[in-house]
Structure formats: C-alpha cells, structure tokens
C-alpha cells in the first residue's frame with residue numbers, strides 16, 4: 001500500500017532549459033557537450049593505467065584534466081545495444097538533459113570510430129562504497145550528519161528520475177558504488193540511464209553479477225522487467241547499509257549468506273535500533289533519525305512490491321515530514337512482534 005503524501009516540494013532540482021546539443025561545441029570547458037577523442041586522450045594521458053579510477057560492468061573509468069584545469073571522469077563504454085550503437089548522440093542526449101543537484105549529470109560525450117566515451121565531472125570524495133567498505137572506511141569521515149544528508153540527497157535524486165525526468169528513468173543499479181560524493185560530501189547518484197545503453201543480454205547479466213547482488217528486488221528473479229519499485233527496494237538496502245556499515249549481503253563465520261534486511265528486521269521489531277548502528281559512529285548519532293532511516297529502509301526492502309512506498313514518499317519521510325506516515329510504518333503489522341522474518 002502506498003502512503004499518500006500531500007504536495008511534494010523539490011527545492012533542490014533545477015531544469016536544464018536548453019538541449020545539450022544546443023550547447024556550444026567551441027565554448028569553454030564548462031559548456032562543452034561534444035568532445036573530440038583527441039582531447040580526451042590528452043586529458044587522460046591516453047587512458048593511462050595510472051589514471052584509471054576503476055572498472056564496472058559498462059566499462060572503465062579514467063580521471064582526466066581538461067585544458068582549462070577542470071577535472072573529469074571519462075567512462076569508456078565496452079558494449080552498446082544496437083540502438084545505442086546506431087545513434088549514440090541521440091541516446092546520450094536524453095541522459096544529458098537530466099539535471100538535479102543530487103545526480104551526477106553527463107557533462108558530454110565523444111563518439112569516434114569504435115570509441116564511445118561519456119564525460120562526467122570528477123567527484124573528489126569517491127563513492128559511498130569506498131567510505132563504508134572500501135579504502136576510506138577507516139577514515140571515519142562519514143559522520144552522522146553526512147549520512148543523513150547522503151540518505152536524503154540520494155532519495156531526492158532518485159525521486160527526480162522516477163517522477164520528474166522526461167522520459168522517466170528507472171535506475172536499475174542503485175548501490176553504494178553508484179552514489180558518488182562531491183567536494184562537500186553531497187550525494188550524487190551516478191550511472192542512471194546507462195542500463196538502457198547496454199545490450200539486452202548484458203543488462204540481464206547485470207542482474208546476476210556480484211556488484212548488484214543483495215540490492216535486487218526478489219521479483220526480478222521471476223520477471224526481468226525492472227520497475228520504479230525495484231529501485232525502491234535497492235534504495236532500502238542502501239539505507240540499511242548507510243546506517244549499519246554492513247554490506248548488502250554479509251557472510252557469517254559458517255559461510256552462510258545473510259541479507260542486510262533479514263539481519264536488521266528482527267532487531268528493529270524488538271526496537272533494538274542501537275544495535276543496528278554502525279560501530280564506527282561510536283554512538284554519535286541522533287536516535288530518532290537512526291530509527292527513521294531503519295524503518296524506512298525496511299519498509300522499502302519488503303518483498304512485496306505493492307507494499308513499498310514511492311521514492312517521493314521516501315524522500316519526504318527521510319526529511320522528517322509526513323510524521324503520521326512514519327507512525328503508520330512504525331505501527332505496520334510487519335513490525336509487530338508476532339510477525340516472522342519470512343513475511344518480509
């Protein structure tokens with residue numbers, strides 16, 4: 001059942017008035033849309049191994065610097081769908097039109113010969129994954145205030161994709177490595193629209209690969225058709241990860257795999273919210289906010305898609321609005337003590 005929220009205000013979004021193709025091709029670095037292969041080769045030192053930021057399913061990502069000094073991340077795409085191959089410019093133009101403070105928008109592209117490259121602003125604070133589980137997890141820079149801001153910001157970014165972008169976009173790969181952090185640790189959801197550029201077979205393979213395991217809505221095992229509600233499920237998992245510092249799926253000492261929602265659910269039902277908190281927070285968090293994130297996370301990560309909220313509702317709940325709706329969730333039958341974990 002969807003919660004009914006009144007009017008939503010999206011203060012942080014802004015529309016891009018002009019079409020990306022209208023942007024000056026000969027303008028300064030910030031107004032460029034079409035890049036030449038030559039300048040991207042020069043910016044990335046010929047896709048030098050030392051410039052490589054990482055590699056995902058769709059290709060490798062390289063750090064680069066343009067002639068004006070601005071730092072970029074260049075995604076070198078590996079496989080394209082036939083449609084995207086035929087008209088790459090038109091396909092990426094839709095992605096370029098989507099603009100929101102919590103989305104990592106496309107800055108430009110290059111399509112020359114076999115090379116298909118996407119250009120983004122470089123995010124100096126890496127990804128949420130790197131602070132939760134990766135090389136920066138020991139830095140303890142992800143204090144509670146930042147976690148709340150990442151939760152709300154990424155919810156607003158995804159809500160924008162679902163409810164305001166034209167055409168609407170289902171992300172399909174919401175996970176901690178796709179939430180990047182800008183210089184102010186503001187969440188920028190990355191990789192939206194990319195699933196639609198991949199060949200169908202590859203997009204389906206993506207639903208089984210390691211990186212997305214634990215985030216996939218259970219209904220995707222039956223039907224490969226992703227919906228907005230699948231993104232809501234993935235976002236619920238992401239929220240629980242953000243609060244607890246645990247991975248979407250943890251392996252126990254006996255090599256058993258435990259989904260994060262199955263671990264957090266009994267603790268939440270018994271109101272043992274403090275035990276869900278990431279030990280790296282050292283107890284420094286706002287109890288009410290932590291409880292809110294856990295309840296909303298579990299409500300999103302329910303197995304029945306029709307019971308999940310929309311991303312607009314999620315954003316409002318996380319911001320602390322719609323108090324009656326949070327109460328409604330808290331009193332839902334799933335959190336009553338008789339409920340068993342299998343009903344999740």
Ligand SMILES: Nc1ncnc2c1ncn2[C@@H]1O[C@H](COP(=O)(O)OP(=O)(O)OP(=O)(O)O)[C@@H](O)[C@H]1O
Pocket residue numbers: 053054055056057058059060061072073104120121122123124126127173177178180190191211
């Ligand atoms: N704009 C960017 N600024 C800084 N780092 C980036 C940027 N874009 C991607 N990265 C980093 O590059 C690496 C590879 O990213 P990529 O999106 O290709 O893979 P992924 O998110 O790990 O997996 P997937 O392909 O499944 O989304 C990741 O570590 C990511 O954090």
